[in-house]
Amino acid sequence: MTAPLRVRQTPPRMAAIWCPDWPVTAARAEHGLFGDPPVAVFTANRVVACSQSARNHGIKRGLRRREAQSRCPDLIVLARNEAAEARAFEPVISAIEAIAPGVEVDRPGLAAIGIGGPTRYFGGETAVLHALSRAIGTHTDNVLIGVADGAFAAEQAARHGTLVPAGTSPAFLAQLPIDTLDEPELVDLLTRLGIRTLGAFAALPAADVHARFGPAGAWAHRQAGGVDARPIAARRPPVEFEVTVEFDPPLDRVDSIAFSARGAVEQFILDLADHGLACTCFELISATDRGEESVRRWRHAGILSAIDVTDRIRWQLEGWLNRAAGEPNAPTGPITSLQLVPVDTVPTGSHQRALWGADGAADERAHRALARVATLLGHGSVATPVVSGGRSPAQRTKLIPWGDDRPDGSHDELARRPWPGRLPSPAPSVILDPPQPVEVRDGTGHDVLVTERGALPNPPVHLVLETGRTSTVTAWAGPWPVDERWWxxxxxxxxARLQLVDGSGRAYLVCYRLTDRRWYLEGIYD
Known part of the structure; x- marks a missing residue:
């Protein structure tokens, strides 16, 4: 019989340690880069992190590589290496553990600790911050630390590098923009409803929020109101949910260990699900044949899937097994066992993400399928489109690797801007990347030209596709001239762009580039 659920009324005081642009920091260390050159880390040909000097040139998350390099020709392009990020963050975690045990790692670059015990030991929260800064400062000078009530408020305090006095976290959070929440669909809806800040969202009645937006909205509402970001129904599950994996013979390769532990990890998640639970935080204990141990807590913003747990096993082992000889707690032998201990769980329905009253089962199946594909093919192989700003359909479509946050919260605002020269709705259902060369001819069989002023002397009559098929143009609209970044x-x-309709009723979006005086097929309207 499980213990009754305990509701925490007062959020605990927590300290969050955030290393901005950690993928850049790890990539610089891996490639031996010094100074402050403009650096950007890419996955699937898109920026996932960049240095401050790169941001000064207009580089930001989500940009394509070509666009980023056009903005900054001296940009240093580096591929993302998540294993290297975990290895580089390992000394930082060890430094935090020297101040307070029980470090909870959200991801490489972000960790949190409960500050109650260290405060009593060091004599105050400010003293704890100084101790953390001194300990971490020997490994990196790119760190921000914040203290607040609850994990969510502490993370936001760290992003602002501030100490929020006890009891004032709701007031601190109230001034933050609504896109601070890690719920893109909900944020988009709230923005369209005119809610711009966390305070405005927190002011809504909790019962009405739950009735309108479901459990996901209620979860976000508690965060906006300064309630502990950990689930209210969180508890330490019974010991029968702990899973231990023994390796005989012992293993010293991370990929071999992760592969061997895959079945146990899936069983770990299924056992919890059979009892109506989902894990949000677990403890991973790895041991060698020499008796050495590495213990870490891993927390997830949502609920942990088998893929998420396996990724964190890789991260922890990459950081531990690659420690240099002589470093504190450096392993001297292969791994003999892994132990998974669930720390915080929630009922399986308390964090579903369906906003419109569904049970979220279809979303969960889709999430698992896409996560499995991304694991097999690599990070960035599965992408989610979001609408952004731009004049062409290709510019207005941004692809984000599955599971990643939006590059920034400004995409919706950019999409609503006027964008002179932008095509009217609807957008093409198929976008060709890269565009295909085509021919647009007039009634005499000559190529249709567009003047420097965007005029069309002769109307289009025939469209010749790259395959050689010729279609008769029955209707057309445009041109929409664009002259951008002239400097x-x-x-x-x-x-200049044209919309063409052929005799079969199929519509096309074609583009005439004045630089090479050629027509290109950019999109198809189905």
């Missing part, structure tokens, strides 16, 4: 010789675009 940049490399990035300047001078073109």
């Amino acid at each position: 940049d010789c490399q990035a300047r675009q001078q073109l």
Whole structure:
């Protein structure tokens, strides 16, 4: 029989340690880069992190590589290495553990600790912050520490590098923008409803929020109101949910260990699900044949799937097994066992993400399928499209690796801007990348030209596709001329777009580039 659920009324005081742009820091260390050159880390040909000097040139998350390099020709392009990020963060975690045990790692670059015990030991929260800064400062100078009531408020305090006095976390959170919440769909809806800050969202009645937005909205509402970001129904599950994996013979390769532990990890998640529970935080204990141990707590913003748990096993082992000889707690032998201990769990329905009253089962199945594909093919192989700003359909579509946060919270605002030269709705259902060369001819069989002023002397009559098929144009609209970034010789675009409809009723979006005086097929309307 399980213990009754305990509801925490007062959020605990927590300290969050955040290392901004940690993928950049780890990539610099891996490639031996010094100073502050403009650096960007890429996954699937898109920026996932960049240095401050790169941001000064207009680089930001989500940009394509070509666009980023056009904005900053001196940009240093590096591929993301999540294993290297975990290895580089390992000394930081060890330094935090020297101050307070029980470090909870959200991801490489972000960790948190309960500050109650260290405060009594060091004589105050400010003293704890100084102790953490001194301990971490020997490993990296790129760190921000914040203290607040609850994990969510502490993370936001760390991003602002501040200590929020006890009891004032709701007031601190109230001034933050609504896109601070890690719920893109909910944030988009709240923004369209005119809610711009966490305070405005927290002011809504909790019962009405739950009735309108479901459990996901209620979860976000508690965060916005300064309630502990950990689930209210969180508890330490019974010991029968702990899983131990023995390796005989012992293993010293991370990929072999992760593969061997995969079945146990899936059983770990299924055992919890059979009891109506989902894990949000677990403790991973790895041991060698020499008796050495590495213990870490891993927390997830949502609920942990088998893929999430396996990823964190890789991260922890990459950091531990690659310690140099002589470093504190460096392993001297292969791994003999792994132990998974669930720390915090929630009922399986308390964090479902369906906003419109469904049970979320279809979303969960889709999430598992896409997560499995991403694991097999690599990070960035599965992407989610979001609407952003731009004039062409390709510019207005941004692809984000599955499971990643949005590059920034400004995409919706960018999409609503006027964008002179933008095509009217609807957008093409198929976008060609790269565009295909085509021919647009007039009634005499000559190529249709577009003047420098965006005029069309002769109307289009025939469209010749790359396959050689010729279609008769029965209707057309445009042109929509675009002359952008005229001050940049490399990035300047001078073109005009047309919408064409052929005799079969199929519509096309074609583009005439004045630089090479050729037509290209950009999209198809199905």
